[in-house]
Amino acid sequence: MLLRFSPLTVRTWNRFRSIRRGYWSAVILLVMLLLACFAELLANNRAIVVYHDSTLYFPTYGAVIPGRVFGLEYQYETNYRELQNKYTEEGSGNWLLMPIIPYSPYETTVKEGSYPPEPPDLSRSHYLGTDIAGRDISSRLIYGFRIAIFFSLILLIINYAVGIALGCMMGYWGGGFDLIFQRIIEIWSNVPILYVIMIIASIITPNFMLLILIMVLFGWMSMTWYMRTATYKEKERDYVLAARALGASTPRIIFMHILPNAISIVVTFVPFSIVSGISALTSLDYLGFGLPAPTPSWGEMLRQGTDNLHAPWIAISVVAALVLVLTMVTFVGEAVREALDPKKHAIYE
């Protein structure tokens, strides 16, 4: 059978598309997300393709290719920017293609006769300049975006999985289970998450997964309320009673009947949760309690920028990137909320 979306879904999608700034923000963000997955091809100190003595090499992914392979005198990893210069001088027909930004986010490049940070310099392909450690800002922005957005997405998925499951159970079973968890959530919500993370970060250095784990531990509560209410409302409706009268099992009722009807509430919160995820990571990194150095991170760059206002390109780039991304996600959120507005969809008879 052909996959056919419910006309309700189609109508919601069309409404979403008609809200242009939300729709285009979503498109741009998705493209950015896709590009970020292949950031190694955009900003890297390894060449994308090397043509050397009638052989093609693709150094981006995979093992280190030592300099000797390309006729250089050293055994450590090839410096492709130098190799490119060498090829140009030789004119031997060998060539290589560097990424648009030929710098890795971890790599320090120092211009002779001056100290970093360097202002933007198109001739050296530092499009946004370098930071105080001489690392390319544009490259760090891209990798920082990738880390922030995936952090946010993974955090969201785990948070929502826990929140939806627990909220559904609270709403469906009600009674004592509901009562106990309501109180637990109320108490747990009052734990000051920032301080907890600071304390933990001062004892152990958090890594990516550990940071997510801590954030989930103190952030799963918000979605439970919405799901609990939605489930409470849906489970008393006749279609659920009809399913029960047919003998449907509890999992079947929850997954086949209640969830598809309650999920639209969750969808409206997704973009805003992404915003808060990115902001949380950025602020933690800004304070120095986030991911350890030298991980490329927007928060850490923001810190550098505000500490070094004499090098305004740092602060300007990262603030612009932050504002742009967060605004676009918010636009998407607005459009989703608008598109799912029950007032425009419910049929009252």
Next chain:
Amino acid sequence: MNGVLLSVKNLKMYYPVRGGILLRQTGELRAVDDVSFEIKYGETLGLVGESGCGKSTVAKTLLRLYEPTAGQIVFQGRDLAKISKKEMRSLRQEMQIIFQDPAESLNTRHTVGSILEEPFVIHDKGNARQRKQWVDELLQKVGLPADSNTKYPHEFSGGQRQRIGIARAIALKPKLLICDEPVSALDVSVQSQILNLLMQLQNDLDLTLIFIAHDLAVVKHISDRIVVMYLGKIVETAGSDLIYKRPLHPYTQSLIRSIPIPDPVQRSKLATIEGDLPSAINPPSGCHFHTRCPYAKDKCRTDVPMLESASDNGEHKIACHFAGDVGLAI
């Protein structure tokens, strides 16, 4: 077959009323209060009463969608109030329900095909191809176009949607079909179509029907026997002809008098029942109807009337202290 299919004895369904921080029970709402009746195979029982009298709760309690507080629901010799959930699940094939508002009772996220297939999936019947064929047969049986199965409920009119609800209910060939105000939400022009469909299906599939309505005119058309409920209790029960010709309970009398008559000369006689239905959390003492009964006497305010035979064969029962006296007042 003239045996008893379902017999309900002293059924009680109380909702707890909770309050305070710890949600302690502070009272109870007596939605169904000591109700007993029987249904024979192939019969149609009409259950009548105004909104809030507990007739829908009776329906849902019979199916154990709500757990009864007390009493017996003996279905084909087994007490549904006692059996385990697992046994109940397989027994659900034998008894189904049609709801009042088909827009509410059909999941808007599912296609008609998957709604009608669901009964077979739940009870693990047939393979995908057989189920598809059964769905087609069901659509035909209830008079819906064959291409309906890929559409969604909201693409249909109210009457068509109710047909989908009926098709789902008869999918597993139940013996007992409970119709919870199946036509109340529909246009008058569609009501009779649905009623005729139900009667035809009853004939074809040997169904026993419990037909719930708040208005006697609809029930009259379809029922063999009628039970009138007021505030969780049965006030009168009799064969449907008899109850129209000779209603004995003042409440039934006023219900019958409030059926609109298409005759302008007689219209002035159209009577309404004064006042509102009292609260079931705090029901009136004695006879629940005394607050609105034109014949109420002191005894009605203190003593609860029992449901007693008012005819020689016991077919006609009534719960009123002054049954004989007010019976001819109509």
